[in-house]
Amino acid sequence: MSHMAYACLMAVDREHVLRSAAALLARKSTSTMDEVAKAAGISRATLHRLFAGRDALVRAxxxxxxxxxxxxxxxxxxxxxxxxxxxxxxxxxxxxxxxxxxxxxxxxxxxxxxxxxxxxxxxxxxxxxxxxxxxxxxxxxxxxxxxxxxxxxxxxxxxxxxxxxxxxxxxxxxxxxxxxxxxxxxxxxxxx
Amino acid sequence: MSHMAYACLMAVDREHVLRSAAALLARKSTSTMDEVAKAAGISRATLHRLFAGRDALVRAxxxxxxxxxxxxxxxxxxxxxxxxxxxxxxxxxxxxxxxxxxxxxxxxxxxxxxxxxxxxxxxxxxxxxxxxxxxxxxxxxxxxxxxxxxxxxxxxxxxxxxxxxxxxxxxxxxxxxxxxxxxxxxxxxxxx
DNA sequence: GCCATATGAGACATTCTTGTCTCATGAGAA
DNA sequence: TTCTCATGAGACAAGAATGTCTCATATGGC
Known part of the structure; x- marks a missing residue:
């Protein structure tokens, strides 16, 4: 997988995860990182790879x-x-x-x-x-x-x-x- | 201290604590029980004596x-x-x-x-x-x-x-x- | 088929908050 | 003064969420 393809994939995933998180947190603002991950269809580990932590997610x-x-x-x-x-x-x-x-x-x-x-x-x-x-x-x-x-x-x-x-x-x-x-x-x- | 005086004191305190908590939580809805207690000028122990827990406080x-x-x-x-x-x-x-x-x-x-x-x-x-x-x-x-x-x-x-x-x-x-x-x-x- | 790598699963320590406890203290009533 | 009782301070354990780690797996490019 080339560097370009890698970067592009990451961007797409970040976007999708961000949308899911926004939809979830809009309804329940105290949702857990685990709930956010599940809502996006990914694991908590991957969520942490995309966003350093909860603060980073909210900032994003x-x-x-x-x-x-x-x-x-x-x-x-x-x-x-x-x-x-x-x-x-x-x-x-x-x-x-x-x-x-x-x-x-x-x-x-x-x-x-x-x-x-x-x-x-x-x-x-x-x-x-x-x-x-x-x-x-x-x-x-x-x-x-x-x-x-x-x-x-x-x-x-x-x-x-x-x-x-x-x-x-x-x-x-x-x-x-x-x-x-x-x-x-x-x-x-x-x-x- | 008579029973009446006791009940009256408690009622006053509950009211005051409730007001303080409302003022604090209106600004920072994630405030800790400890912060709520400090804002009301009482200890966390007393706060727990007045309200069984955080849920009870919010319900009140x-x-x-x-x-x-x-x-x-x-x-x-x-x-x-x-x-x-x-x-x-x-x-x-x-x-x-x-x-x-x-x-x-x-x-x-x-x-x-x-x-x-x-x-x-x-x-x-x-x-x-x-x-x-x-x-x-x-x-x-x-x-x-x-x-x-x-x-x-x-x-x-x-x-x-x-x-x-x-x-x-x-x-x-x-x-x-x-x-x-x-x-x-x-x-x-x-x-x- | 082979290899790289992103992912998922899960264990783990850490931190924060909570809820409960005990004990010393001080204010007020008798 | 003496006694009662509410209070404050603090210790303690339990629980939840977080952040970090390792390892097995599978997907995709070569």
Whole structure:
């Protein structure tokens, strides 16, 4: 087996294991390394060969979350169209990563060692900039700070991901639930 | 020391310890029994005398959360006034318990043994009924289910509690942030 | 067929947390 | 003062999860 083939195989496996771990930990954040391994269909030994330890695994998951968020930000083209439309695209792009995001969002111990803090800061800044743009254009209200709107976006996505995984909501409604509540709120609009 | 005095002292201590534990676990949900004890200013031995074990402590916290929620539901008089006003009162009454709620909300393992499920079900039903009332009166939009609005209320309160405890938002803005986003959303209203 | 190597199975020590125990101490009641 | 009892300090064992190790196996390239 050549070096290239070896590297490629490893990358594929790491990716697959990471996805499985994300799906499992999103449901049960206290899952054991053994459970993570079984969920990925590999042995605990191999899991430890791929990730030095639990910390490394969580860190890798955080890295994956950052990657997916940045990809979503890019794909959503937050600078184009009206701000509400951009928010809708953002949520739609973020939806596949919602479970992972929910896990990372509640894993408050992540910020003890703040290596990857920059990554999240850039993402937060990008989302907050979108809300700020909407405020400056007069589309969004100005009595709620961009920071809080960003936080609320995370919180609603986590709640929606949780509701879907618990069967309390249909997966197809995810984007609608989050976007409509985040943008329009519960109040009925006057037909204008 | 008489039996009455004994019972009274114990009750007070349990309450205080429970509050401390709630405050600590809201910030770091993996805190050790030793850390919980130190945070409450007692020894681990006494903590174990008050609560049989970690499970019992978490169960007691869940019981406290249910109590506070029910008290808040009662105090908020959800059946009176307009639905939006009732929501505002509800959030205001719920605010002191927000940290505890955030902890319980993310402690998904609670529902493995579903002893206290009834308590939460009653609370959820009460809140959902409020949203349903608002929908029937035409104040709330009907394309978002009462169940999702309830879920979103929890999620936003958790996000806000988290943002406040991290210093990303001012405590005094808590109710405003939650209520305004939940009811009105990010979109600017047309002045009518 | 032969060899390299990634994998799985499992043993093992280590660490952390928990739960239980004992004992000395100090505060409060009689 | 004296007694009672809750408390704190600490030792101890049990259990779980982790990290590391070895070895047998099987898969894939030569």
């Amino acid at each position: 998951l955080e890295g994956l979350g950052i990657e997916e968020c940045e990809a979503a930000l890019t794909a959503a083209r937050l600078g184009e169209d009206t701000a509400p439309e951009a928010v809708r695209r953002l949520v739609r792009e973020l939806e596949p990563a919602a479970g992972l995001l929910a896990f990372l969002y509640t894993e408050n111990q992540l910020f003890e060692g703040e290596q990857l803090y920059e990554g999240w800061a850039r993402i937060d800044a990008g989302i907050a900039a979108l809300f700020r743009r909407g405020q400056q254009s007069g589309e969004f209200r100005i009595d709620l700070t961009p920071a809080w709107l960003t936080e609320a976006l995370y919180g609603l996505m986590a709640s929606a991901a949780w509701a879907v995984s618990e069967g309390r909501a249909a997966p197809k409604d995810f984007t609608h639930m989050v976007v409509e509540l985040l943008l329009g709120g519960a109040l009925r609009r006057e037909e204008s | 916290l869940e019981g406290l959360g249910i109590e506070e929620c029910e008290a808040a539901l009662t105090a908020a008089r959800l059946g009176e006034d307009t639905a939006p006003e009732a929501v505002r009162r509800l959030v205001r009454e719920l605010e002191p318990a927000a940290g505890l709620l955030a902890f319980l909300y993310t402690e998904n393992q609670l529902f493995e043994g579903e002893q206290l499920y009834e308590g939460w079900a009653r609370i959820d039903a009460g809140i959902a009924a409020l949203f349903r009332r608002g929908q029937q009166s035409g104040e709330f939009r009907i394309d978002l289910t009462p169940a999702w609005l309830t879920e979103a209320l929890y999620g936003l309160m958790a996000s806000a509690a988290w943002a406040v405890s991290e210093g990303r938002a001012a405590p005094k803005d808590f109710t405003h942030m939650v209520v305004e986003l939940l009811l009105g959303g990010a979109l600017r209203r047309e002045e009518s």
